[in-house]
Amino acid sequence: MSAFQQALAAPSGSSFSIRGAATGAPSTRGLTNALRSAGISRETGMEVEGGAGRPARTIGGRGRGRASGPLDQSSRPTPRVRNDAPYNRPPRAGADRDHGQSAGPSNSGGSLASRLSRGGARSNNSTRRAQESTPPLLRGRSAAEDETAHKTQRANLSNKLRNEGTKEWLRARVIAPGAMDMSKLPLDAYLKQEDIIAPGHRDASPIVGAVFWKLIDIEVQKHFGAVIHTLSLADNELRDFGQLDKLAHSLPHLRALDLSNNPVKNINELDVLLARGEKKGNATAGAGSLKSLVELKLNGCTFRENLLGQENDEEKYQHEILRRFPGLLILDGVNLNRIVFPIERKPKVVLADDKKRELQAIPLSFPVDVQGGFVENELAQSFVMAFCAKFFPLFDSNRQELISAYAPNATLSASCNTLQSRSFLANKVAETKSSRPPTAAFAPWTDLPGRNLFRVSSALARLHSLKSPMDNDELRAWWAKVPATKHPLEDPTKWCVDTWVLDGEGSSTKLCAMIQGQFQEMPSGCYRSFSRTFILADAIQGTTANQAGWPAQILSDTLVVHQYMSSEAFDDNRSVAKHGALIIPPQPVAIDQSTGPTAVLPPLAGVGAVPTASASEPDQNALVARLRQATGMNVNFATMCMVQNGWDYEVALRNYGEIKGTIPAEAYQ
Template sequence: MNSSPSTPAPRSARHAFRNAVRGVLDQDEKMKDVAPSSSHTARRSAAPYSKRVANPDAMQVERPSGARTNGSLSSRIGSSRLSVTGRVARVGDPRVIAASSSRMPAHEMWREFVKSRYNPQARFLDLSRISEDAIVKKHRLIAPGQPGSTGKEAPTIFKLAGQLKPEPLTISLANNGLTSSMPLATLQHYLPGIRNLSLENNELKTWKDIDAFSSRKGRLLKLRELILIGNPLREVEYQHGRGERYTSEIARRFPSLEILDGNTIAKITFDAPSTSKAEAAAAAALPEARSFPVGVNPGVVPPEVQSLVGEFLTRFFNYFDTSRASLAPIYAPEATFSFSANTTIPQRARVMGLHATLPNQRKLDFAKWLQAGSRNLSRVGGRLEAAMEALHMGTAQIGEVLAAMPATRHDLGKPSDFVVDACTVMGAPAPGGVLLMISVHGQFTEVEVEGVRSFDRSFVLAPSTEGSPAQQAGWPVVILSDQLVVRHFSSPDAWTPGPLKVQFEPTNAPPPPTQIPQQLPVAQPVAVPVDAILASLPEHQRVLVMEVSARTGLVTQYAGQCLEGNGWDLGRALANFEQVKAQLPREAFAR
């Protein structure tokens, strides 16, 4: 039979039916998606955003429970850390599009982040893994210390954190990949009350990497607990068996620190002498000492080297004042030279008013000395690199530094202005097996302003070898080590031979019965010659004692006890003084 042309074949009929059904379904779908704008417009608005979204997995941050926890910082951080749960957001979700299209200022974006990370009940701010935070990703922010950051992110975060109520006491910056502490430089400014800080699992590798928040300017004065576990700096120190050194270095930088990496730091304190009534009565009954049992003696120089020492110093200071380049031959090729500008006015000089009474003292300025390469270790803040750079080695480096120092004039015609001590060291690894050590204290005039400064200088000398530049220049010795301290003028009274007067407090006790009653003038306190009292101490310890005494008002004896009890660490000694000053007796302070 022949089929009618108007009747489709069965296969064609099924195909036509399928197309008709699909058209109806497509139309229904379009009706469901009807919006104020057409479906084509909606797709066009979603398409660009889908390209901008780096990670379509939107993360929801859950607030911490807020329960207060006890124990170490690490346990508190572990219990208070914000949990992150994932919820996949469909690409093109209108809520995501709305969030991304908002144009709030950058600081408001960071404010949203800071608030979401703060637990006010525990006063804990969790700033760990900032780059992985959903809010940071949503606003396409760059975390502090990361490539592309401007350096303003961390100050902004800390400033916003400082506005939180109550103010945070604990902050975690763990797992942020920090290679330097520069992002923490403003932490002390905005959050001075921080007690606990975690920098766990970052990339701090050297001591220089923590200088930004451990220097005098940026130091966290109230920091109680610090965590550095997982940083190369700590791990390398422990791998090489230098755990004690690591702890000591951190404690020195943070005097208030009590817990480091979960371990308690042993505190070294000096015992403040307490005087009972019985002891005070017994002391009052004793005769009052007016002078030290041993007087001040002239400088000590062995007879066999007196001529050598005199000739060396006379010639050296003459060249130092007139032609420093001529000193090049006397420094051995491996010689070292360093100088320190001590800008603190000595206590005795303050009492005597030397800075105010001498005509040109106010014209003096330490700027040129500091610029020339001063190695004042109290200024470099524990930075090993800076300390090593200021240790000048070899004839060339030493010559450059000597030329950069201000011009001087040593008046050697006044022997009373100087004191010299010398000794020989036998069996030393030097030509002839002997070394000569010379220590000089004195004064010089800074030529530019005609102001007077005091100085301390130590030399280590060895015999010059045959044919050496020193011998060819007529020097019988070479300098192996030269150390110079330049300071404010403090007069040569400290080494004037005679009885050593000590500080005393005049009493109003009546004279003994055997004396004829008469009107006597009231004795005045005698200023302590600080350098003479401390003459037995090494130079750097003497400077520390005078520094503590000047800052705290302690008499020399108590300032020395404070430093000795704190391992001669200036930072610890000053912090310890603040803790116990209310318990110290009145005689501990200079009047």
């Protein structure tokens, strides 16, 4: 009898196992071979009745003992429920009793619905137990819940910190002039009494530290007029330095900082104390920098102890700290052996309101007035203006006729500056943006073979970016790609022309004309500002420019297009003399062997200047000598004082007494 027949002929009271030696029963290898010889594969399986009190089980099917269903009359297996996934396995023996249910006759521990319900109950119970045993801080919260919690915490903190008691507590933390002790805040009795969360607490809002530092700035520095230069933040249970992000903004004059005994594990947390420029390695750090820091204490910090436990620990540790704070002289209470060049820092001068009013009452003076354009002489101006009056209308309407104005060896180029300006004028222009057509893209200009060297990488491309009238077809094709323009020809206030003689004499004279202004790019109508530089020569007899009626021929034409900046820099309001400033040209000094240097002062020019009184030269010298004896000023400044006061000695002496504190030291040398 085969092993399979013996198994089928086994008494009903006996048990049947396929686990083999693990339960003391015979091995299942012979049983597997018998099933295969009987034509029963692992895919189909066969249901076998178990012993007394045991449910029917399927053997031989794929899944090793898991239910696969009996064969139907067509010898095809019925569809199986995939319960072989780890989370769908049948319950262990006794699991039903654990949940107060009896085991059913099914081989999988009951129906599918009952198994799912029991599995769901187990899952819900286990999830609930996990949530109940998890600390509240570790439970996941949605972003909306976090934001709501932070807003509530910020509101509560703001209300608590407005109390006068909190302000007095903060001022009591000042232990010496300029020194403040903010250590051991988690153990502070007042904070516990007022239920104020310290910056090092796990539940602290991210802005708690910034609020504390801002309060120190307002209630200590500005209230008492004292600068905090020493601060202790030791023993605050800070696990990172995120709460110190705004420390340098509120206390930029710190010279000594104590961060000892805080369990910070990563040394990179010190980067929070650096300004944006310092993180990039720039020489100018910008706002939020501890430039004055010379002493730092990190004793007891976790990252310090870890670094000092490595090879060459002291050198690595100092290198990492000095890389971030190169101005340190004392680290962890130990003087660093460094060569330091002392730099004298001028103290910050804060003027009183009455002193500010005195300075504001003094009129400003400039050596020359601000003008719309520089013109070397009237002849050059008329020459250039005649050229511009013919050039720009043709550039807007018919560029093909401009070719005759260029010398055969002339060069043309264009470039585009797409960077946004951050100047005051740009911000002011942006306020009127709604009254202008919307700005179009710079693509038509950037797609040109321009002279912007940041966009042109190869020397060959730069060579092709220069155009010349020697190749008329190429120049016409290039001009066709340049966007159409419309210059404000009818408004002279929109133009600024600087012109001067470059070199040469007579017919070989060359002029440089730099023209700044604006135009509208068509068809969009958006405004652009431009700067165009011409090198002009005389259109002598026989040249193409002379035959075409041009007053000059162009040797070089360079065009730069950039964002619209308006014409305010060179309009009618450009004169500072119109706004009350004095125009005092530099005074030459004549050397007199008998009396010493004497200033030769021409009459003052500009609006607001004091007219010069009629006085003879001997009288002027006597007045200057008298003022020098009374004030101690040298000849130049005494003469300037008399000139600005109309050679009235009493007025000059009275005005000197009012502005004495603002006169520079070189006036007495």
